[in-house]
Amino acid sequence: MSALKKAAKSSLPVKKPAKAAKPSTKAVVLKSRVSYKGKVFSVTTDTVTEPGGVTSTRDVIRHNGxxxxxxxxxxxxxxxxxxxxxxxxxxxxxxxxxxxxxxxxxxxxxxxxxxxxxxxxxxxxxxxxxxxxxxYFASPGFLxxxxxxxxxxxxxxxxxxxxxxxxxxxxxxxxxxxxxxxxxxxxxxxxxxxxxxxxxxxxxx
CATH class of the missing domain: 3.90.79.10 (Nucleoside Triphosphate Pyrophosphohydrolase)
Known part of the structure; x- marks a missing residue:
């Protein structure tokens, strides 16, 4: 191989292997409605796609802490x-x-x-x-x-x-x-x- 060809080959950009996408840590709420609203807390019924790709319906008690x-x-x-x-x-x-x-x-x-x-x-x-x-969270499964x-x-x-x-x-x-x-x-x-x-x-x- 000539010196010119060697120089041209060495100047080409080197492709780095693509990084694997980081798994999502956020859920995507597709739909949400208030099922109950009281003085101390409310309840929402959420259709949500959670990290990992599972889509489900969750009833959540919403409380200010x-x-x-x-x-x-x-x-x-x-x-x-x-x-x-x-x-x-x-x-x-x-x-x-x-x-x-x-x-x-x-x-x-x-x-x-x-x-x-x-x-x-x-x-x-x-x-x-x-x-x-x-x-801490009091009961994170539904609250x-x-x-x-x-x-x-x-x-x-x-x-x-x-x-x-x-x-x-x-x-x-x-x-x-x-x-x-x-x-x-x-x-x-x-x-x-x-x-x-x-x-x-x-x-x-």
Whole structure:
């Protein structure tokens, strides 16, 4: 091969192998209608093509999200702080439950502002220190609600301002006792179990 032909061959662009297309992480909503609209949540019936190519119809409860407040009092016993717990009747569960204070985030409301508001409304307590503990989906199979857990520390008492339909008994339970109640099945509320056990695990680190 002549030097001229060699030079011409070496100057040709080299084709790179085509990159494999990345699998889609987004769903395509083909059709959506509101099946129910209430004060706290709505339900949409969606025809959707999900990542992977499966097209199906999904009923989804649409919720603006909630905040949970793990209010801790270390003033009497820092080694075994008390946790602010509410006892109230839950019609869906058909029984009284022990729960952390919690509530819905209003449209346009910041999660931390919602947490401070809910703590005051339900318990009267305020906290000088706030931090995020964890955020998770409550039940992603059919519910869009996310739950943001806030740790509230250096708390001080005040006057509660519960809503008309809220009948709440307020309890101060030591962390060690509360863990025992969770392990023995006396606490059945999922957000409370998750938040308390995560807090307890973080304290051991």
């Amino acid at each position: 909630s905040v949970i407040i793990l209010a801790v009092d270390t003033s009497k016993n820092p080694a075994d702080p008390t946790i602010l717990i509410e006892r109230q009747y839950r019609h869906a569960a058909g029984q009284f439950l022990l729960e952390l204070p919690a509530g819905r985030i209003e449209p346009g409301e910041a999660p931390l502002a919602a947490a401070k508001r809910e703590l005051i409304e339900e318990t009267g307590f305020r906290a000088r220190r706030w931090s995020k503990l964890v955020r 869009s609600e996310t739950m943001q857990v806030f740790l509230a520390e250096d708390i001080r008492a005040g006057v509660a301002q519960p809503e008309e339909d809220e009948k709440i008994d307020l309890l101060h339970i030591p962390l060690s006792e509360l863990i025992g109640m969770i392990e023995s099945g006396k606490v059945l509320d999922g957000k409370t179990i998750l938040s308390v056990m995560l807090y307890a695990a973080n304290r051991k680190k």
